[in-house]
Amino acid sequence: MIKEPFLINTPFPIKTERLILRPVMPGDSSIIFNLIEQSRNNLGEWLPWVSSVKAEVDSEKMLASFILNLF
DSSP, X not given: OOSXXXXXXXXXXXXXXXXXXXXXXXXXXXXXXXXXXXXXXXXXXXXXGXXXXXXXXXXXXXXXXXXXXXX
């Protein structure tokens, strides 16, 4: 059993014909903010932090926090 799943050596990005899967990066905050804006009502039901993202700068802070917590 793996106790620290983030220590698995996974090659990124993982690419398929329809998908590219990679970790979030600091430059993704603008894209993430726009996606949150498009689906805010639906996302808020499942992701409690969505209500605190009111501007792009909030998404930058949130993303930085997520990245720091991954490592």
